[in-house]
Amino acid sequence: MRTIFRNAHVCDPSQGIDKIADVVVDEVKVLAITEDSTPYDVGSCEVIDCSGLVLTPGLIDLHVHLREPGYEYKEDVASGTAAAVAGGFSAVCCMPNTDPPLDEPSVIRGLLKRVEEVGVARVYPVAAITKGLQPEGLTEMAALKEAGAVAVTDDAYPLQSAEVLRRGMEYAAQLGLTVMTHCEDKSLTRDACMNEGLTATIMGLRGMPSVAEEVQVARNCLMSLYTGCRLHILHVSTAGAVRIIRWAKEKGAPVTAETCPHYFALTDEACMGYNTSAKMNPPLRTQQDCDAIIEGLLDGTIDAIATDHAPHASHEKAQEFALAPFGIVGLETAFAVSYTELVSTGKMSLSALVDKMSCQPAKVLALPGGTLRPGSPADISLFDPNRKWTVRAGEFRSKSRNTPFEGWELRGKPVLTMVGGRAVYRHGM
Ligand SMILES: [Zn+2]
Numbered sequence: 001m002r003t004i005f006r007n008a009h010v011c012d013p014s015q016g017i018d019k020i021a022d023v024v025v026d027e028v029k030v031l032a033i034t035e036d037s038t039p040y041d042v043g044s045c046e047v048i049d050c051s052g053l054v055l056t057p058g059l060i061d062l063h064v065h066l067r068e069p070g071y072e073y074k075e076d077v078a079s080g081t082a083a084a085v086a087g088g089f090s091a092v093c094c095m096p097n098t099d100p101p102l103d104e105p106s107v108i109r110g111l112l113k114r115v116e117e118v119g120v121a122r123v124y125p126v127a128a129i130t131k132g133l134q135p136e137g138l139t140e141m142a143a144l145k146e147a148g149a150v151a152v153t154d155d156a157y158p159l160q161s162a163e164v165l166r167r168g169m170e171y172a173a174q175l176g177l178t179v180m181t182h183c184e185d186k187s188l189t190r191d192a193c194m195n196e197g198l199t200a201t202i203m204g205l206r207g208m209p210s211v212a213e214e215v216q217v218a219r220n221c222l223m224s225l226y227t228g229c230r231l232h233i234l235h236v237s238t239a240g241a242v243r244i245i246r247w248a249k250e251k252g253a254p255v256t257a258e259t260c261p262h263y264f265a266l267t268d269e270a271c272m273g274y275n276t277s278a279k280m281n282p283p284l285r286t287q288q289d290c291d292a293i294i295e296g297l298l299d300g301t302i303d304a305i306a307t308d309h310a311p312h313a314s315h316e317k318a319q320e321f322a323l324a325p326f327g328i329v330g331l332e333t334a335f336a337v338s339y340t341e342l343v344s345t346g347k348m349s350l351s352a353l354v355d356k357m358s359c360q361p362a363k364v365l366a367l368p369g370g371t372l373r374p375g376s377p378a379d380i381s382l383f384d385p386n387r388k389w390t391v392r393a394g395e396f397r398s399k400s401r402n403t404p405f406e407g408w409e410l411r412g413k414p415v416l417t418m419v420g421g422r423a424v425y426r427h428g429m
Contacts, residue, residue, distance in 0.1 A: 001044055002026050003421070004037045005382070008050035012057055013355040014371035023055055025378040028421040032374055048429065050382060053415065056354045057372050058090025058379030059335060060361035062180075062258055063155075063234055063306035065327070066092070066123070068114060069107070070099025075311040075399050077114045080331070081121040083309070083398035085425035087331040088414035090379035091122035091369055092309075096133070097156040103128040103139045105147035112148050120424040121417075122379070124150040124367060126180060129168045133157040136164045141171055150365050153180035155234055160186055162219060169229035178230040178256075178365055183216035183241070184208075184282065193322045195268040195283040203271065205322060210238040210289070213282050217241040221248035224255050232364055233257040235308050237282040239292030246301040256364045258304040259297065260330060261337040262404060264290045270404050276317045276324035278404040280310065294347055303360045305353075307334045311400030329398050333391055333405050335383065339412030343385075350385070382416035382429070389413050 005023040010033060012018075022037035023030065032040065041047065061084065067075035075083075084092050094111070096102030102111065108125050115123040127149035131137045133156070141152055152172055158181065159165045165181075172179045189208040194200050196207025217233055221244060224231035233245060236259045248255045262280065267287055270278035278284060296302040310327025317324050335357065342348040358381075362370025369379045391408045393401035417425040 001046065002040065004040060004045060004047045005050045005055055006037060006047055008053055008055035010055050010372070011351050011354050012372040013351045014057065014359045015373060018351050023372065023380070025380065025418070025421055028378055030372050030374050030376050030378055033372060052384065052386065054350065054383045054385050056381050056383070057358045057370050058381050058417065058419065059088045059357045060367060060369060061089045061092045061307050061309070061331065062304055062361045062364060064092040064094050064309045064331065065097070065311065066094040067311060068098060068111065074313055077123065078118040079397060079399045081119040081123065083331040083396060084121040085417040085419065086397045086414065087333070088335045088381040088383060088417055089121060089331060090381065090417055090419045091124065091367065093124045093126050093150060093365065095126055095153060095155045096128040101128050101133050102126070102149070103131050103133070105143045108144060108147040108149055121419055124365070126151045126153050128152065129154050129159065129179065130164065135159070136161060138168055138171060141175055141177060145175055145177060150367065151178040151180050151232070153234070155180065155182045158182045158184045158186065158216065162223065165220065165223055166227060169223055169227040173227055173229035178232050180232040180234055181216070181220050182234050183213050183220060185212045185215045188212035193279060194271050195285050197268060197286060199268040199271060203274065208283055210240055210285060213238050214240040214244060217244045221245065221253055221255055224248070225251060225253040228254065230254045235260050235263070235282060235306070236293065236296070236302055237263045237285050237289060239289045242292045242296035242301055246296070249301065256303045257301065258306040259293050259302050260306055260308045261334050261341070262328065264293045265337050265341045266404060274321040275404070276319070276321055277328060277402050277406070279321060279324055279326055280308070280328050281326035294342070297356060298348065303364055305334065305338055305356045306361070307331055311398055312402050314401055317402045328402050328404055329396065329400050332396050332398065333403060333410070335414060336410035336412045337405060339385065340410045344411050378418055378421035380418040381414060384413045384415050385411065387411070387413040
């Protein structure tokens with residue numbers, strides 16, 4: 001079945017397109033971007049009037065915790081991918097800290113089978129660097145790649161040993177796999193639950209200093225230069241980390257980086273009142289860090305905006321602040337928070353935002369999509385840029401409610417998401 005999106009504001013930074021046009025989609029692929037789609041309007045064909053709407057290549061999230069297998073009470077493939085498409089994402093990369101972890105080809109294959117059965121978005125598994133997410137003992141990366149892993153990571157269990165990182169990167173480099181790292185020197189964050197600083201002092205809580213993130217960002221960038229292995233730095237949260245990554249890129253290191261909407265939209269003051277919905281790792285930092293992250297996005301130091309969607313059940317987040325688990329959900333608010341904070345304020349253009357949320361994520365891991373070039377997959381997001389809406393976690397498709405944006409009035413609403421030519425999400429369309 002053919003679909004024609006008529007009169008859309010088509011924004012595709014991969015081709016430098018930012019204009020009113022029609023987009024024609026045939027079965028599974030993009031057929032054409034054209035001023036006049038009338039010749040295509042033959043046979044069985046759905047025509048969607050997109051006046052006032054923005055049409056982009058489907059958003060791609062490099063950093064999602066789908067929680068399956070093992071933690072289906074927090075999230076699973078069905079609910080996680082439903083949340084993704086409701087947020088305008090046509091594809092997500094999922095992290096390996098499940099139970100069992102994604103450290104064996106059979107687990108990756110089992111997950112991909114579930115995706116085929118119940119998933120509505122594309123899912124790209126990221127495998128563990130080490131067996132059992134342990135401090136050492138590399139996984140069989142070749143077999144994991146063969147089973148469908150698109151990268152390897154230490155997320156949630158940052159490698160403390162530089163030697164293990166070195167061998168992991170040498171192995172990954174041989175296979176052309178990117179290593180994605182959560183940067184945290186654990187010796188500097190023991191028993192800490194938020195950013196180190198005035199707010200933590202007022203709250204009487206132990207803080208994580210920004211340098212705990214930065215020493216590993218520096219180490220991992222140096223290791224990328226040394227081994228030649230592609231490195232992707234997950235969830236950058238500090239000004240210092242931005243400066244180090246900028247330096248590493250200048251030196252020619254094959255390094256990319258992502259941040260998340262909460263690291264430019266919120267500071268550690270969101271934790272006040274012992275708000276566990278503002279507890280994540282790395283923690284929310286200061287206004288200077290937020291400003292540096294926006295600067296890093298604008299000058300290309302930070303390539304992508306990801307969510308680090310980390311669902312937790314309400315009873316887990318209801319514990320006291322120091323005991324509650326780290327992490328927040330993000331799939332259903334990421335575009336609107338970014339649009340509201342960056343585009344509506346004039347800090348960033350719409351096409352730069354689409355670049356950070358679709359084209360660049362595709363490039364970082366060489367994934368399909370991130371473009372509307374004819375012949376590419378018909379993965380499309382449609383947004384109403386003028387629609388104001390209020391975040392109500394109770395209405396999320398995700399199984400979890402742990403958002404720091406509850407009650408926020410945002411601009412920019414995903415109204416239709418198409419994956420492989422199929423409209424898998426519609427909101428009033
Ligand atoms: Zn992490």
